[in-house]
Amino acid sequence: MEPVIQVRDLVKQYPGVRAVDGVSFEIPEGICFGLLGPNGAGKTTTVEIMEGVTAPTSGSVLYRGEPLGARFRAEAGIQFQKTALQDFLTVRETLVMFRRLYSHGRDVDDVIRLCALEQLVGRDNRKLSGGQLQRLLLGIALVNDPQVLFLDEPTTGLDPQARHNFWDLIRAIKAEGRTVLLTTHYMEEAYFLCDVIAIMDRGKIIAEGPPSRLLKEHFDDVVLELPREEFGIDPATFPLPVMLAGDRVEISTADVELALRALLDRGIPVRHLQIRPRNLEDLFLELTGRELRT
Amino acid sequence: MNLRRMLAIWSARNLEFLRDRSTLVFNVVMPLALVVAFAVIFGGQPRSLFKIGVLAPPGAALDASLHPFLGTRYADFYAVDPAELVAAIRTVERHQSDLLIDLRAVPRYWVNADSPKGYLAEKLLLESASAVAKREPVTGAAVQYVDWLLPGILGMNMMFSCLFGVGYVVVRYRKSGFLRRLSATPVTAVEFGAAQILSRLMLTVSVSVLVYSALALLIPFRNNGSWFLLLVTAMLGAMCMISLSFMVAARFTSEELANGVINLVSWPMMLLSGVWYSLESAPRWLRIIAEIFPLTQMLEAARAIMLDGAGFADILPRLAALVAMTTAFLGIAGASFRWRPG
Numbered sequence: 101m102e103p104v105i106q107v108r109d110l111v112k113q114y115p116g117v118r119a120v121d122g123v124s125f126e127i128p129e130g131i132c133f134g135l136l137g138p139n140g141a142g143k144t145t146t147v148e149i150m151e152g153v154t155a156p157t158s159g160s161v162l163y164r165g166e167p168l169g170a171r172f173r174a175e176a177g178i179q180f181q182k183t184a185l186q187d188f189l190t191v192r193e194t195l196v197m198f199r200r201l202y203s204h205g206r207d208v209d210d211v212i213r214l215c216a217l218e219q220l221v222g223r224d225n226r227k228l229s230g231g232q233l234q235r236l237l238l239g240i241a242l243v244n245d246p247q248v249l250f251l252d253e254p255t256t257g258l259d260p261q262a263r264h265n266f267w268d269l270i271r272a273i274k275a276e277g278r279t280v281l282l283t284t285h286y287m288e289e290a291y292f293l294c295d296v297i298a299i300m301d302r303g304k305i306i307a308e309g310p311p312s313r314l315l316k317e318h319f320d321d322v323v324l325e326l327p328r329e330e331f332g333i334d335p336a337t338f339p340l341p342v343m344l345a346g347d348r349v350e351i352s353t354a355d356v357e358l359a360l361r362a363l364l365d366r367g368i369p370v371r372h373l374q375i376r377p378r379n380l381e382d383l384f385l386e387l388t389g390r391e392l393r394t
Numbered sequence: 395m396n397l398r399r400m401l402a403i404w405s406a407r408n409l410e411f412l413r414d415r416s417t418l419v420f421n422v423v424m425p426l427a428l429v430v431a432f433a434v435i436f437g438g439q440p441r442s443l444f445k446i447g448v449l450a451p452p453g454a455a456l457d458a459s460l461h462p463f464l465g466t467r468y469a470d471f472y473a474v475d476p477a478e479l480v481a482a483i484r485t486v487e488r489h490q491s492d493l494l495i496d497l498r499a500v501p502r503y504w505v506n507a508d509s510p511k512g513y514l515a516e517k518l519l520l521e522s523a524s525a526v527a528k529r530e531p532v533t534g535a536a537v538q539y540v541d542w543l544l545p546g547i548l549g550m551n552m553m554f555s556c557l558f559g560v561g562y563v564v565v566r567y568r569k570s571g572f573l574r575r576l577s578a579t580p581v582t583a584v585e586f587g588a589a590q591i592l593s594r595l596m597l598t599v600s601v602s603v604l605v606y607s608a609l610a611l612l613i614p615f616r617n618n619g620s621w622f623l624l625l626v627t628a629m630l631g632a633m634c635m636i637s638l639s640f641m642v643a644a645r646f647t648s649e650e651l652a653n654g655v656i657n658l659v660s661w662p663m664m665l666l667s668g669v670w671y672s673l674e675s676a677p678r679w680l681r682i683i684a685e686i687f688p689l690t691q692m693l694e695a696a697r698a699i700m701l702d703g704a705g706f707a708d709i710l711p712r713l714a715a716l717v718a719m720t721t722a723f724l725g726i727a728g729a730s731f732r733w734r735p736g
Binding site for chain 2: 151152153170173174176178180182183184185186198201202203240244
């Protein structure tokens with residue numbers, strides 16, 4: 101089946117910086133595609149080119165085999181990282197205004213219900229909390245009943261309750277067969293929502309595939325976590341790789357029995373020991389490094 | 395209040411202002427330009443008691459060498475183009491000029507018999523020379539200042555509403571990202587622009603009609619012409635100024651810069667378009683410059699309708715100028731408009 105979106109050799113050159121450097125990928129119909137990467141990796145620029153609001157230096161984006169055009173704008177729903185809305189308009193008025201920009205779309209009441217905005221319909225946009233505003237922006241992105249939905253860091257700045265609520269909304273939208281493109285800094289979010297992820301760094305895609313497959317490809321070990329105060333010895337003297345992570349130490353090993361024996365032999369208590377599989381955050385840090393990005 | 399935090403914000407704001415070169419330059423240049431303009435227009439002479447139009451032979455100076463009366467102090471003698479004789483006589487009829495003298499051949503003068511200042515000016519003229527000048531009496535009720543001022547005030551109000559209500563708002567939309575969000579929808583720039591223009595046109599003209607109606611109930615003023623023609627003039631004038639504002643806002647991202655440029659456009663119009671006073675005695679070059687302003691065209695047409703009962707044919711050149719300027723402004727705006735900050 102033809103992919104919904106095809107990105108081909110995308111390049112975006114700004115003075116002194118190549119924000120996107122030859123990116124290519126495809127998004128099949130009906131999946132949630134996650135675009136991950138550290139700050140400045142080129143995610144937002146890539147997404148903006150895919151949304152048709154930024155022109156690439158070279159390369160192309162095709163929607164259902166055609167260059168982005170009127171059909172794309174009619175069938176795409178977009179939630180930017182930041183969008184200011186008009187002052188003095190209520191939530192319902194805003195949704196109605198955006199709904200009227202499209203010839204086809206959802207019933208506004210349906211959008212209000214889907215995005216749990218019933219209690220907010222009469223509220224001025226300026227008086228919405230961060231989570232409420234994100235729900236409204238998602239609602240705006242849904243008013244045209246989009247075939248493909250772009251969500252650029254939609255949960256940044258939300259508290260855990262609001263984030264989980266948002267995840268439920270995305271899953272409900274996905275269950276309707278919509279194609280979703282998601283960028284996020286939260287690996288847990290990407291793992292929870294995305295069928296396929298692509299990790300970008302320095303303008304290039306450095307890994308792409310289903311999260312579980314990528315984890316299998318890159319890791320064959322698990323992580324043993326212990327409170328740092330209970331570990332009690334110099335990590336350099338331990339026979340396995342040990343990493344300090346806040347108030348915990350993490351021991352990476354493919355042989356759990358060997359690691360347990362090494363701990364017990366050194367009198368390290370294991371009553372608070374936790375064993376976890378590798379996750380997307382491990383993969384992300386493994387591929388993009390641990391140095392702080394600006 | 396935490397003074398330290400306040401000063402931190404204060405200094406950051408100062409830096410922001412100082413680093414925005416275009417806004418800074420504008421903030422310096424505009425007051426300078428205004429002061430210079432005031433000095434040119436109003437500077438030099440003490441206020442005159444009489445305002446007297448003079449039709450002089452070509453190349454003749456308006457002084458006592460031409461006629462002893464022109465040596466009279468505290469009288470403002472201004473040259474009248476022979477081609478504008480009819481309009482000049484009308485100013486005497488309206489009491490806007492106290493006397494009009496033709497010194498090209500046998501001296502003759504026009505005076506409004508109902509005008510007290512005209513009476514005094516005529517006395518001075520007759521005292522000043524032994525030669526008899528031919529008297530051309532005219533009649534006509536004085537144009538009250540309110541008759542003159544009302545179109546000016548309404549026009550000025552429309553100008554500010556059109557310029558700031560569109561230009562400033564479009565720039566704010568662009569800066570906040572709202573335009574960018576709209577660009578991701580099927581809306582085109584033309585649709586967006588038309589919506590802004592029509593919205594403001596409707597609001598501005600409605601408000602003007604409301605204010606005009608309310609004033610008609612409160613104070614007597616003159617309207618000798620067609621209401622419909624006045625409405626058409628107001629709509630074309632508003633459309634022209636909205637288009638001008640849209641052109642200014644087509645690319646800017648800084649609200650402060652947009653605010654400055656709109657001020658740069660609006661203040662000269664307010665001063666030179668005849669909002670507060672007639673420019674008939676102003677230097678010719680100044681009157682020519684004033685013709686480029688949409689507000690001048692609108693006010694001249696509106697006053698012609700209201701004061702002289704002018705018809706469509708009389709004000710057609712003014713209306714055509716407004717339509718031409720609107721077309722040019724919209725063309726430039728359409729070519730340069732952008733949805734997002736560059």
